[in-house]
Amino acid sequence: MSEPGRLLKNSRLEAIVVLTLWLITMIWTVGVSYWLGYGRDPSSLRFFLGIPDWVFFGVILPWAFSTIATIIFATRGMKDDDLGREQESGHE
Numbered sequence: 001m002s003e004p005g006r007l008l009k010n011s012r013l014e015a016i017v018v019l020t021l022w023l024i025t026m027i028w029t030v031g032v033s034y035w036l037g038y039g040r041d042p043s044s045l046r047f048f049l050g051i052p053d054w055v056f057f058g059v060i061l062p063w064a065f066s067t068i069a070t071i072i073f074a075t076r077g078m079k080d081d082d083l084g085r086e087q088e089s090g091h092e
Helices: 002-037 055-077
Strands: none
Touching: 002 055
């Protein structure tokens, strides 16, 4: 495959992975936070590590998952493609 074709294919795949991860995290955060936090009796609130359960499961857990998944993808899944020869600008 030609250099520009491979570059386009890799960048498209990376964009799909990042957008999918973002979408999953957004749905998880909004859904769980709404389910556990909205319209709830304050006396039923539980705490994990001193944090309300809806914040822990709806915000901290998906952010931690996304951070770990991003680090794994950045170190193992992304390709370092050659962008070609740098053109001389004439400015020095």
